[in-house]
Amino acid sequence: MSQQEKNMGVYDEHQIQVLEGFEAVRKRPSMYIGSTGTRGLHHLVFEVVDNSIDEAMAGYCTSIHISINKDNSVTVIDDGRGIPVKEHPQQKKSALEVVLTMLHAGGKFGGHGYKVAGGLHGVGVSVVNALSEWLEVEVSRDGEKYYQRYEQGNLVTPLQVTGKTSRSGTRITFKPDSLIFEDITFEYQVLAQRLREQAFLNKGIKITLQDRRAKEIEEQIYQYEGGICSFVEYLNKNKETFPPEPIYIEKEKENCYVEVALQYCTGFNETIFSYANNIRTQEGGTHESAFKVAMTRLINDHSRRLGVLKENQDNLQGEDIREGLTAIINVKILDPQFEGQTKTRLGNSEVRGIVEGVLLSELGDLMEQNPSMAKKICEKALQASRVREAARKARELTRRKNALEISHLPGKLADCTSKDASQSELFVVEGDSAGGSAKQGRDRHFQAVLPLRGKILNVEKARLDKILANEEIRSLITVLGTGIGDDFSIANLRYHRIIIMTDADVDGSHIRTLLLTFFFRYMEPLISLGYVYIAQPPLLKITKKKKTYYLYREAELEGLMDEIDRKGTSIQRYKGLGEMNPEQLWETTLNPESRAIFKVDLQDAITANNILSILMGEKVEPRRRYIEEHARDVRNLDI
Numbered sequence: 001m002s003q004q005e006k007n008m009g010v011y012d013e014h015q016i017q018v019l020e021g022f023e024a025v026r027k028r029p030s031m032y033i034g035s036t037g038t039r040g041l042h043h044l045v046f047e048v049v050d051n052s053i054d055e056a057m058a059g060y061c062t063s064i065h066i067s068i069n070k071d072n073s074v075t076v077i078d079d080g081r082g083i084p085v086k087e088h089p090q091q092k093k094s095a096l097e098v099v100l101t102m103l104h105a106g107g108k109f110g111g112h113g114y115k116v117a118g119g120l121h122g123v124g125v126s127v128v129n130a131l132s133e134w135l136e137v138e139v140s141r142d143g144e145k146y147y148q149r150y151e152q153g154n155l156v157t158p159l160q161v162t163g164k165t166s167r168s169g170t171r172i173t174f175k176p177d178s179l180i181f182e183d184i185t186f187e188y189q190v191l192a193q194r195l196r197e198q199a200f201l202n203k204g205i206k207i208t209l210q211d212r213r214a215k216e217i218e219e220q221i222y223q224y225e226g227g228i229c230s231f232v233e234y235l236n237k238n239k240e241t242f243p244p245e246p247i248y249i250e251k252e253k254e255n256c257y258v259e260v261a262l263q264y265c266t267g268f269n270e271t272i273f274s275y276a277n278n279i280r281t282q283e284g285g286t287h288e289s290a291f292k293v294a295m296t297r298l299i300n301d302h303s304r305r306l307g308v309l310k311e312n313q314d315n316l317q318g319e320d321i322r323e324g325l326t327a328i329i330n331v332k333i334l335d336p337q338f339e340g341q342t343k344t345r346l347g348n349s350e351v352r353g354i355v356e357g358v359l360l361s362e363l364g365d366l367m368e369q370n371p372s373m374a375k376k377i378c379e380k381a382l383q384a385s386r387v388r389e390a391a392r393k394a395r396e397l398t399r400r401k402n403a404l405e406i407s408h409l410p411g412k413l414a415d416c417t418s419k420d421a422s423q424s425e426l427f428v429v430e431g432d433s434a435g436g437s438a439k440q441g442r443d444r445h446f447q448a449v450l451p452l453r454g455k456i457l458n459v460e461k462a463r464l465d466k467i468l469a470n471e472e473i474r475s476l477i478t479v480l481g482t483g484i485g486d487d488f489s490i491a492n493l494r495y496h497r498i499i500i501m502t503d504a505d506v507d508g509s510h511i512r513t514l515l516l517t518f519f520f521r522y523m524e525p526l527i528s529l530g531y532v533y534i535a536q537p538p539l540l541k542i543t544k545k546k547k548t549y550y551l552y553r554e555a556e557l558e559g560l561m562d563e564i565d566r567k568g569t570s571i572q573r574y575k576g577l578g579e580m581n582p583e584q585l586w587e588t589t590l591n592p593e594s595r596a597i598f599k600v601d602l603q604d605a606i607t608a609n610n611i612l613s614i615l616m617g618e619k620v621e622p623r624r625r626y627i628e629e630h631a632r633d634v635r636n637l638d639i
């Protein structure tokens with residue numbers, strides 16, 4: 001960032017705008033952080049870290065350190081400017097206190113510099129403060145160290161000078177309030193994943209994540225000089241790729257920073273992640289569509305020029321050009337507008353022309369300088385267009401068939417009586433015997449069961465025409481009612497909960513992964529709109545006299561045995577769903593009152609993408625290694 005822009009973004013106490021107090025936050029936490037479950041809990045950390053990242057984007061912070069402490073409190077340390085501490089002119093208290101106690105105060109709405117403040121985050125550190133049992137802040141600024149402590153958002157230790165310092169920065173430690181959150185246990189992987197992503201998006205920044213809860217401290221450092229190029233390499237880790245190094249473009253134009261990295265794989269899938277001000281724009285937007293438009297134009301122009309496309313041939317289509325493409329589009333703008341159902345579509349119209357212009361000139365130059373690479377891309381797109389034509393014919397065939405079959409859903413489906421999709425659940429069950437128990441055990445008013453025989457086709461490796469020829473996939477598509485790919489329509493979805501129910505073993509994980517791959521590739525909105533769930537059947541049943549306990553994790557056994565007297569207990573280990581009778585299945589896995597199910601979260605799409613390509617891709621060695629490493633910890637295969 002230029003010096004001029006740095007100056008433009010100089011904040012002081014005066015610019016902090018105060019909007020309102022925060023009593024409401026503790027009453028209705030979900031309004032501010034989405035939920036009081038795991039997602040909301042981790043959101044607290046991201047909220048604080050986002051502020052540090054803002055400092056980095058403004059050019060003042062190079063390093064962020066996050067630690068999960070023994071008591072489940074979290075410490076975030078950065079070397080930014082430090083939150084201002086002087087008296088706020090209107091509020092008559094220190095700016096630090098304003099930032100920590102007033103909603104939306106923090107200079108974020110001052111309109112200077114690229115800010116994370118988006119539709120999802122940017123509620124402010126004050127919300128973290130309000131939802132913490134306690135929070136301590138230490139600011140290093142102007143040669144001094146300052147300290148404050150809050151409890152449930154109330155100031156208990158007013159601003160103190162605690163010493164001298166030659167550095168600057170902010171250190172915040174907070175402990176989530178267990179009165180607010182269902183469970184205050186942080187998950188290392190959830191934090192790791194998003195912090196890694198942030199490190200990719202802000203090249204050079206050093207993000208350290210430390211877990212101090214175990215005897216041996218776990219620590220990982222995320223720092224990528226290659227930025228989003230490293231991100232593309234990470235996504236393509238186990239794939240065959242070209243060109244050998246991702247293509248990289250970076251330009252700042254009219255207060256808009258544009259950065260794109262891309263690389264092709266020999267496979268068929270399109271993996272495009274776009275971001276605006278470090279927020280993943282799941283629903284795309286002007287930056288992403290500009291990227292697609294520019295790519296389509298460039299590849300068509302070059303295909304003509306290089307003679308790959310003859311005069312009498314039609315233009316290549318966007319989807320052909322993007323087959324096998326992995327790309328990251330990262331823009332940073334002053335005033336991002338987020339739109340759409342999940343507020344993850346960038347709406348700023350000025351971005352369209354800027355991104356398109358940058359790509360046409362920069363990527364155009366690169367392709368001209370490297371005609372052999374350009375030719376390879378053009379030829380791959382041409383090949384894709386030929387196959388698309390073949391697949392279209394195959395699809396028309398299935399569509400016609402479906403039209404005939406629509407009146408009778410597949411015979412193995414045990415449908416529910418309710419016709420109200422919002423009330424209905426579909427259990428997709430591994431194997432006929434478990435399917436039988438589920439059919440008997442369910443509440444047929446709102447629960448439908450579709451048993452799947454054996455493993456469904458590996459959709460990562462197969463093309464559309466083959467996928468559609470597969471019996472299990474076809475019945476799944478018919479039962480869900482939505483269609484797939486471009487024909488997908490959420491309005492026709494017949495169940496608002498699709499619950500994948502597989503055994504708690506490696507085979508079960510595999511089937512679950514296959515199903516998720518299929519949803520992820522061909523019915524993505526099902527996942528992003530939160531309709532897909534994973535059932536968690538118990539591993540163990542402990543009986544003592546008349547009492548029954550179901551355990552979902554091996555690790556819980558010891559705790560339970562310490563609690564109850566070991567004498568006279570019997571332990572049953574479930575090898576599969578098939579071993580449960582209908583009543584047990586109802587109690588543990590079907591009954592909404594007592595079952596454990598997880599919503600599948602597309603925030604994990606990046607992890608999913610990697611796990612999927614490891615498990616399903618062409619290279620055998622990483623798959624073997626992955627399965628060996630995770631065979632004992634089946635939960636890790638959850639996506």
Ligand code: 0RA
Nearest residue numbers: 011012051080081082083106107170
């Ligand atoms: C308000 C104004 C300024 C910085 C910050 C807040 C700030 C907040 C956090 C939260 C974690 N780390 C942070 N670092 C900075 C601008 C400061 C200035 O003008 O000097």
